[in-house]
Amino acid sequence: MVMIMNRGILLTVCIFAIVVLVVVAGFFLLDIEKVALSYWGFGSLLFSLAVSMLAAITILLPKKRRNAVFYSFGLSSATTLYLTAIIVGLIASKAFEKNLNGFILLQVIIHSLFIITAIIIFLASEHIRNKNVETQKKLDSGEYDRPKRGGF
Secondary structure, three states: OHHHHHHHHHHHHHHHHHHHHHHHHHHHHOOOOOOHHHHHHHHHHHHHHHHHHHHHHHHHOOOOOOOHHHHHHHHHHHHHHHHHHHHHHHHHHHHHOOOHHHHHHHHHHHHHHHHHHHHHHHHHHHHHHHHHHHHHHHHHHOOOOOOOOOOO
């Protein structure tokens, strides 16, 4: 079981390394205007790929203290939305040609929203797991089998 997880993590790192290499090669080999806006967009994309790789790796790690289904689907959905927002922001970067600070603020907001969402997903999945464990303990002890006051 441990070997499978290590392969999954290795495969994830390899895939993201290939994507990063393609992005770096594309940035320097394509005819992209080398201005501050392009460099900020390039840096933002590389940062989002690193964050997404870490999110993918945490999805592959054992989920002993978290609700596995909520955590996996929640974090993978949030990561997909995050990368989509980054790419849409980069495509729309031409609108920020005269407002570099606005572009930087947009990218910071997108990164911040994802990190906040990831923290909320992590805490919520841990809370859900704790509630499930508590309910299972009550079921195992027979607490739900006893009639309540006034019951039959």
